Amino acid sequence: MNIIELVKDILQQFPKISEVCNDIHIDFTDDTPTNYGLSSTGDSLISSDILGGQTRQHNFILYAVYQSMNDFDRMSNSGVLLELQMWLESYADKHRDTTFITITEDEERTGVLEKLTCANGMIYAIPNENTNDTVQYQLQIAAQYQI
Secondary structure, three states, rough: HHHHHHHHHHOOOOOOHHOOOOEEEEEOOOOOOOOOEEEEEEEEEEEEOOOOOEEEEEHHHHHHHHEOOOHHHHHHHHHHHHHHHHHHHHHHHHHEEEEEOOOOOEEEEEEEEHHHEEEEEEEEEEOOOHHHHHHEEEEEEEEEEEO
16 A cells, blocks of 8 residues: 555545545545545655665645535635644644555665645635635645655
8 A cells, every 4th residue: 555545545544534535536526516636746755874774755746526505615615624624733633544665666665654744625626607606625745754
């Protein structure tokens, strides 16, 4: 399991995920309500030690498509994203999950999730150009891990 699969798995463990999401796609989302898309935006080295250990950060954008008929819908959407953000940020503190990070085709190294941070749960797009239909939100997620 790599860091992308791990974060998708963690998102699927959110207690309210079945209420708000039919499926979490990788790198795309449908423009119908209750679809999420997890897009990887890059991995970067934060620090390394002389033994070859590394602290890395992988960045994601989670796109969420919700119904947006009225203010009640949009307030509910924002509330769920806020709950998801807070739940994700507390996840790494409670669970020290291990994943395997493929460095090359020949080598796998064990990675340990250290921290998840989230920001900017905001409207990103109106896919059908009609706010009475659906709106797409984005939530920026950063997963920091050790290998």
